[in-house]
Amino acid sequence: MFTRMALIGSAEFIERIQSVAPLVGGIELDSYIYKQPHEAPLIIKDLKPCDVVFFSGALPYFFSKKEHEKLPVPVIYLAQDELAIASSLLASFYHKHISLDRVSIDLFNASLVKNVLTSVDINTLPEHIIDLEKMLNRDVFDLAALVSFHKSLWEKGAIDLALTSVHAVYNQLIEHGIPAMRMADPKITLIRGLQEAKSQANYAKSQSAQVAVGYVSIHSTDKEHERLIRSFAHDIHATVQQLTHSSYTLYSTRGDIEGVIEQDLFLEYLTDFPEIAIGFGYGSTIIEADKNAIVALSFAEKELNKNCAYILTNEKELIGPFPEEQRQQRLINDSPAFLQIAQKAKLSPANLSKIIQFGKVRQSHHFTAADLSDYLQVTRRTTERMIKKLVEHGYIHVVGEEMTYQQGRPRAVYILNMPIYN
Template identity: 25%
Template sequence: MYKVAVVGPARSVNRILTLAMEIEKELEFIPYVYMKTSEVEDFVKNPKVPVDFWLFSGYIPYKIALNVKGPQEAFVYIDSSELSIYKEIVNLSNKIGKLPERISIDIVTSIHLEEETVKLEKIMKKVFVKKFDVEIDAEELFNFHYELWLKGEIEGALTCYPTVYDRLKEVGVPAFWLSPTRNEIFHTTRMFFEKIKTSYYKDTQIGINLIEVIEYDAIKEKMKESYKLEYLELHLKKTLIQLCESLDGSLIEQGNGRYAIFSTRGAVEREIRTVKEKVNHLSLEADSSVAVGIGFGQTVLTAEVNANRAIRESKEIGQQEIIIIQEDGTIIDAAGKSEELIYAYRTDDEEFVKRLNEGNISVKTFKRIESLIRKMDWADFTTKDLAIHLKMSERNAQRIIAELCAVHLAVCIGEESHYSRGRPVKLYKLV
C-alpha cells in the first residue's frame, strides 16, 4: 500500500483527509500539520514516516518543498481558482452587510490569481494587492492588512495564510481565508490518486537490462591463458550479481560478453545511478567500453524488443551511454546523467515525415535536437551548441542543420560576432 503525506495547516489537512478517505480506500494517509510554513522544509528532509507521495494543501508549502528537493513527480498541490476569491467576497459581503468596495488581498507572486485581482480593480473602488514570495514572514502580511484597516482604507481582507487570517479576526478585521473549494480539493485528489495508480502499473512493468562488453572477441584474443579469461568473467559476474541484488532481478548470461538482467521498471528507475556505477566498474574491469540498453514493457516480449533496440542505439552512439526505450517507444538518452534527453522516435505526421525524408534526416535525430533545445530552453542555437551537447562533430551538426533549413524545418535568424577574426557564427531556430 502506498503512503501519501498530506501537508498543510490543520484546517486544510482535515478537509483534505475527509475527502481523500471518501475517494480512496486503498492508500494510507499520513498527516503533516504545520503551524508555520518554515516547518515544511523539515517535513520533506526528515519525514517522521517514509512516504511515497506528497499532497500539499496549496502552492505555498508545495513551493517550499520544491526549493528543498527540486522538481519531484511525487509532489502535487491543490490549486485555488478564481472561485475561491469570489466565494470569500460573498462571505465578506454577508459579514459587513453589503458588497465591499475597498478590500486588501495577498497572493503568491507566481500563481495565476493575479489576473483576477486586475478584474476586481475594475469592479471595486479600490483593491490593495500584496504580492509575496513563499518565504515571506507572516508578520509582514498581517501588518499590510492591519495598517490599511487602521487607516480606514479597507472594509475587509482576503489572505492566503491561515495564521494571518486568525490574527486579523482576533483584532476585529473582517477577514477571510483564500482556500481551495471542496470541488477543487475533490478534483485534484481524485486526479492525484489516478496518477498514483498509473505509477503503480508503470512500476510493475517488466524491465530488461541488456549489458554488452564491446569487442569481447578482441579481449579473448588478448588473453593468452584461458584462466585469465575465466578470472575476468568471474569478476564481471560478481559485479553483475551485485547489480542484480540492487535491482531485485535475475541474471542470464547470453554469452560472448553479453548479459541480461530481468527486473521491474520501478526498480530500474530507482536504481539508475547504481546501474551507471556498475557499468563503469565493468568497463574498468574489462578495459573496454560497455553498451547498455534497457527496455520496458507490459510483457517480456515487448520489453525484450525495446531492450534490443536500446542496446543497438547505445552501441551506435559509442559513448557508454545508457539508453532506455519505454513501452510507448519514447527514448531516454544518456539515462542517469545531467545530459539526459527524452524524445520519441515515431510520429504520425505524414507531412512532417515527408519533409524529413526529403532532407535525409531521421525522426529520431530531429526529435533529439528538439528535446535538447527544450531542455536547455534555448531561444536560438548554433551548430557548435548542438555538436557539444549531442556529442557529434561540428561538421555533422552543420550538415544536419543545413538539411533542416533546406526543407524549412529550421531557419537562420541572425549572426553572433565574437569580436575576433573569422566569420560570425550563425544563429538558428527550429520552425
C-alpha cells in the same frame, strides 16, 4: 492497495481534508502540521514512506521546492480555483454585508477574481488586491509584508475586511484585531484535490511497474563479468538469460532500474565491468520494452573502447550516456534524526542506511523479514534481530500477517515508521 498520502498544511486544513477523505476511499493519510508555511522544508525531512505528498497550497510547496524536488514520489498542492474565489466572496457579502471595494484580498492568480465577477456581469474589480503568484515568481515572499498590506489598509480606514489565502496571515490579522476571513476551500475542491493526488500516485506506480528489458554486451573475456552480471541482476530484481558467453538479457521493472540509478549503484557497476555496453528499454509490454532495449544498446555500442549504457523509455526519451552524467553521492548520512534512530535502536549507521534505502526503492511499503533479508544479503536471523530492535522503538510497525502456502507460522508484515527521504 491503499494510496498513502503525506498531508502538509495548517491544523485547519488537515482537519478539513480528513473530514472528506472517507468520500474518496482507498487512501491512508499521514498528517504533518505546521504553524507557518516556511516550516515545510523541515517537514519534508521527517516524511515517512508515502506514495504522494499533498500540500495545502502553493506557499508551503514553494518554500520547500528545493527539498521536495528530490523526493521519489509525486508532489502536488491544492490550487485555488474560481469556485474557491466565488465561495469566499459570497460569504463576505452574505455574512459580513461588506461591499467589494471595502475588502482587501490576497490570492494566487488575481485574474481568478476577474473571471468570477465578469461571469455574473460585475465589471467592477476590487481596489485592494495582491497577487501572491507574482511574488513567488520573483522568488521572494515576505509574510510580514503581506500582513502589513492588509493592516495598513485597515488603519487608513480603506477596508472593512481582509480576505486572505494564508492561514498564518489570518492568525496574525486576528491578533491585531483586524476583521479577517480565510479564503474558502469548498468541499468539492478538497475532494478533487485528494482524487488528483491519488491519481498522480497511481500513475507513478504504474510507471514504476513498467516492464524493463536490458541487453548486455561484454567485449572482454574476463571471467569476472558473470559474477558482476549476477550481482547487478540481484540489485535490480531481474531474471537473467545468457544469450552467448558475452551477452545477456535482463528482465526487470522501471522502478527497480531507476532505484539503482538513484543510489548511484548503476554507475558503480559500469565502472567495475570490463568493456561493457548496456541498453535498457521500458515499455507497457515485454515486446515494446524489448524493442526499446535493442535501440538503446545500439547507441551504447557506438561508444568504442569504453563502458557505456543508455535507456530508452516508452515515451521514446533516450537517457544517457552513463556513466558520463556523474552525480555527487553523499557517502555519510550524518543528520541528527538518522543518528538518533541508530543510537536508540542500537544499529550501525551502515545497516540503518541500507534499511532506509530499502524503503525508498520498494514499490510496496509493506514487507516481510524475508524481503529485507534478501535485499540486505544477510541471514534471516540477523534481519529479524534488526527488525525487532526497530519495532521496539516504534520505527517499524507490524501491520498484519502473510499466510504461507506451506506449514508453519504466518509471516509478519511490516511497514517502516521513520523518515526515509532526508
